[in-house]
Amino acid sequence: MASIDLAVVPVRAANERLRQLGAAGEDIEILNPDARHHIGVGLVHPVTVHIRGSAGYFCAGLTDGPRFVVDNNVGWGLADNMLKGSIVVNGNASAIAGVAIRGAEVIVKGNMGSRAGQVMKAGTLACAGNANFMAGYMMYGGRIVILGDSGDKVGQDMTGGTIYVGGRIVALGTDAKVTDLSSADDDELRAFLDRYELPFRGTFQKIVNAGKNLRYGKTEPRVRVIPYFEASEANGYWNTKVREDIEVKAQIGRYRIRGYGAARPLPHISDLAFRTDLTAIPADPSVVDKVRMRTLLGGRSGAKPLDLSMPVMIAPMSYGALSKSAKVALAHASRLSDTSENTGEGGLSNEQREAAKQIIYQCLSGRLGWNIHDMHRANGLEIYISQGAKPGLGGQLMAKKVTKEIARIRGIPEGIDLRSPSRHPDVLGADDLVIKVEEFREATGYRIPVSVKLGAGRVRDDIKIAYKDGFDFVELDGLQGSTGAAGNEVLEFVGIPTLSAIQEAIDALSEIGAADKLPIVLMGGVKDGIDAAKVLALGATATAVGTSAIIAGGCIACLQCHVGNCVTGIATQDPVHERRYNVPVEAQNIHRYLEAVRWQLASVAHAHGYADVRQFKREDLVALTPEAAAITRLPYDPSLRERDRGGR
Amino acid sequence: MCGIAGIMFKRNGKDAEVGKALISMLDGVQHRGPDSTGFALYYEPQEGHYRLRFYVGEGDAAAATIERIREKLQDHQARIVEQHNVGCTYAVIVQFHGDLQRFAYDMEHVAKVFSIGESLDIVKDIGGAHDVDDRYKVANFQGTHGIGHVRLATESDVAPDASHPFWATGFADVAIVHNGQITNYWKMRRRLEKRGFAFNTDNDSELIAVYLADKLSQGWKLEAALKESISDLDGTFSFLVSTKDEIGYAKDRLAAKPMVMLENDDMIAIASEEVSLNRLFPGQALNTFEPPPGTFKTWHRSI
Incomplete structure (x- = not known):
């Protein structure tokens, strides 16, 4: 011995x-x-x-x-x-x-x-x-x-x-x-x-x-689909979505669960504009080769960082909320575009691992699908504290999606309405979190970066804690992020807009003399390369796309992710529906979308005369609305509204 | 955001090695709070004398502040018996017979007061337990009891005056170390402010101290005040309180923050983690005890 x-x-x-x-x-x-x-x-x-x-x-x-x-x-x-x-x-x-x-x-x-x-x-x-x-x-x-x-x-x-x-x-x-x-x-x-x-x-x-709380008494009724794009339009006080919501409540007698995120107008990235008139710059087909975009993420404490060909990652979404086919398509697309995938809550399947070149493995409160072996085969670890769409709440997965296979990988009983715990058993403060982070580092020999996912809530305090607790990077998620299932009121009214989140985070780090020392991956409603460029200018190191990636991969944004009967085969575990999902085709679609993001990002940088995306700075931006100006403290310049929104 | 420790010796008269014990215990849990360390120590009281420790900073500004403190002490007819300028603090012993609360609130206008008491002295500064000991010679302190704290600065700066323990502003001899977060802080604070109490920080530990000291000044027993605190305070907490003669703990109903204790014929020792208790008995198997949620207890010194 x-x-x-x-x-x-x-x-x-x-x-x-x-x-x-x-x-x-x-x-x-x-x-x-x-x-x-x-x-x-x-x-x-x-x-x-x-x-x-x-x-x-x-x-x-x-x-x-x-x-x-x-x-x-x-x-x-x-x-x-x-x-x-x-x-x-x-x-x-x-x-x-x-x-x-x-x-x-x-x-x-x-x-x-x-x-x-x-x-x-x-x-x-x-x-x-x-x-x-x-x-x-x-x-x-x-x-x-x-x-x-x-x-x-x-x-x-x-x-x-x-x-x-x-x-x-x-x-x-x-x-x-x-x-x-x-x-x-x-x-x-x-x-x-x-x-x-x-x-x-x-x-x-x-x-x-005793079996009294395993399922909701009544499930959400079938409704005529109102696409997200219609639901989120600013068409007054009483609108189709509000009416529908009331009708659903009239049937089920409780808050309504649905997919996607806030569907009301909020200050967002599109309320900012670059001072430079991007339309005046001629298109350059080889612009991607002229701007450095490679981003190393997570090496702050000596771990092997993620090596991303551009500062755009795939946002965390679970196998469970999404079908295995959808997860594999996202993973494959992330490989084709040489960036990273993220497991979300539901554990790491072999198929995902094989399809992705780099993958972040998420640890949630319920420890669903969490284990030492998958930690070792991940390229990054992520402690989920909360998400932008529903800060303070755990994941939800309705019974239809809790199939035998999903129950097995998560280690839970089949067929329950799964409501994950809202907090970690062993993280009840910053001091406990330090010890938790160190456990992950010990378990993986300090080789894998450990990050934290924060849903925007008390960002100013949370980001300081993340810095003090030695995380390698933060994934900061604003209210405009989506989710597979959450209460409607939570989605609409609980979070903090993505713009506020990044501003508070940057301010908080400056307050403690840690500006630029903690990389922030900002997510929550980033839809294209222009948004990505703005996010970098605001101080983020990278961004991640979730909603837009699945839309690129065939999602029709019907808000019915929670039901489990997704007609596109994305948000379902039903083999009949999943069979409709063509993985190689959708992987290519997502990949092409990511390449479009890359091209836009490079073009905007090039238009500013930048050879590196890290050169974006706050001074490149102005605010188009008084609200966005108040949130970001950027100069309010409504004159550019016409230029950037004309014709839209 | 921290680690806490407290000890009361039962048998060694007035000369137990409280300073050394607290240094070891806090060094043991320093991983919970590497930014600053503090001690609440209890000296033998002298009739009509008070100990005051102020935060004055360093250099010329410190000298000016000390001068203002002296003037203000004179205004209150507090006669200086002893004085030391150590580290970033200025410690005095004064003879004083007036209204302590008014005196304390007024002194706060001149400099940040770390503690006032007939026997309480709070020593706190940035750095680890041994760093603070190097500067303030805590190891030399002998007495019957004391409490201490290591801080991980998350919501405010790493600064001596943001360190713990906190005294109950305006009340002599009551100190608190706390691990957790009081979520009805503002509600409780407004309630106490309406009754005329002043707060010098936005820290929830100060609130607990004032809350308890207020009850004690109304004639409550410490034990009863702790019992009430578990219902009145909302949030996650494990805290230790000390007075001239007593030490006590309270824990929230959800058992959200850690606390381990050891009691034998010689002592009662309480800390966030067992590692602190192990430091007192290296290499020995300990029969430790984790207080259940929603519980409280006090110990009175035997002399």
Whole structure:
């Protein structure tokens, strides 16, 4: 057995060594752990690791296969997202023990802190002592065994899985119920406890989901399609969309869920203009070769940056909201245009990975489809805090789209109206987030950039936190971004416009002396290369396109993404509909659109006499409306309105 | 955005190594807040004497500020018994018998007050626990109890006066360290301002301190005030409060922020993470305890 003494070896070096020893099949003991964080993170070999003392946060996190033993206590997030393998803690575990596990066996011989087993998918979390507040909170599967008392609100909002309580059930959480325990359940449980030498002579009570909150009572009715372009036109106070919305509410008796984003006029990028008259510049067919656009993104802390041929990426959209075919087409187009794809919430499929040259892998609150192996095969990692279309809310995926395959990759029960948690189990402040970011870096040997996706809300504060927490870049998403499903009022009224978002972000970074030190990828309603150029001039390092990319790939913008019957085969999981989607053709369409964006971006730069897109600056722009001027503090110049909007 | 720590010794009389213990504990959680570090320390009170520590900055401006502080002290018939200009602060001990709240609010007009108390002294500055110790010799402090804080500056500058702990402006001897965010901050603040209390920062930790000190001044027991705070304060929080004789904690109902404690016959030690407690007992297995959500507790010093 090899020994690593944390009194002399830093955790980062210890984890590198652990992985080497693991690969060589050697068992390891850790001396003087001193409750340090991230011990054993990222280990994927079936070796034994004996921690002789207490461990800190995320002990054995993001692992697959090893067997851990901890002599004393552990901190937050024990065995975070552990796939296979086991961990036995001889003392107590702090909050969120067994968070998001997907098959591991996690044994705590003492007591567990709050929210044990939050968003777990499979495996067993067993505790010989008492659990605490909200054990099994939002669990999707697997089982929790508590030999002592359950703690308050046990099984709060559990979707699947089982909780067995040997002591007293203090109080059941929302949508949890006690059900009969079969003798087969009991035998299996006791065999498990014997295996881990956990003596128990009492009787168990079994808690499962009560099934009251898994689906909306009524689903959205079929409606005559009003295309987004019509819905978002400024045609007065009462319009077709408002009427439709009222009619839908009259049928379902609750807020209405729909796809796409805000459909009302808001200050936006098109309210800005370049001072230079772009129409006066003659078209130059070889302009793309005359302007440097290559952008390296995410190398700020030594990771291998994304290498983009232009500062335009594909925005995060999930496999789940979109069909696999649509995701593959986007991935392939991103390869053809030599930029990057993004998984969104739903995990990384092999087909996406193969089709994309570079892909960012997103980690969300529910940890759906999240695992160490896909982290390793990503080119960038992204912690999703929120998105522009629905800041403060988690993803939504209606039952029709939660097919067997989608449920499998996400690790959730099939056929539920999936409402992802609104916040991460282990990120409840900037201080926790630092520790989370470091867990990802430890797990991937500091080789992959880690970014954060922020829906524009409290941008000024959030961007400072992102900088302080050492993210490699920020994906900042404004209100004009779209989504696969969200409440109509949320889409229309919750977010902050994209223009405000970038201005607040740039101001905030200046305030803390960090201007130009944190790259910002601005997204949310960017439709072409002119918008992209303006976004760069406002201070963003890059932009990302989502809505426009899927429109290029065949989307008809009918706002019905949530339904799951997308006629184009994009926003559906139904094979009948998906069959209509011609992946190679649509990949070419998206690619051609991206090339048009590239050409426009180059042309605008060239028209300014720039040889590099990084030369765009604020002074290149004016505001066409008083609102846009107030938001951006750019000079208000209505005289250019005629020039830029004439004839439109 | 931070890490917190607190300790009360039960047996070592008035001479326990509180300074050294807090330095080790805060150094242990420095990863939660590398920007600044602070300590609230409690000296043995002397009848009719108050300790004041001001933020004065450095250089000529500091000298001018100190001069203004002295004049203002004279205006209030506060006689200087002892004075030191250390780091970016000016610390004095004065004899004073008037209305403390008026005195405190008035002194704030001259310079930022870090703390006022018969026994409280708040030492805080940018840098880690050991950096601050180098400048202020916290390790020399002996007493019965104290609390401390490491800060990750996210919403305001890295500056000594934006560091924690915070004292309860206008109330002697009450200090707070807090990890979390009070979401009904403005509502609570307006409520307290209507009753005549002044706030010197927009920091929610100061609010908790004033909120509790107000209750104590109305004759509430600290324990009762903490219990009430869990209902009155909205948001995520784990905080430690200290007074001349007591130390206590409260935790929000969602258990959103961490806190680990260790109690034995010698001491009660509380921190954001177990690593701080481990520093007090290197290499030993500890029987630590995580306070459940929505709970509070106080300890009174034994002497």
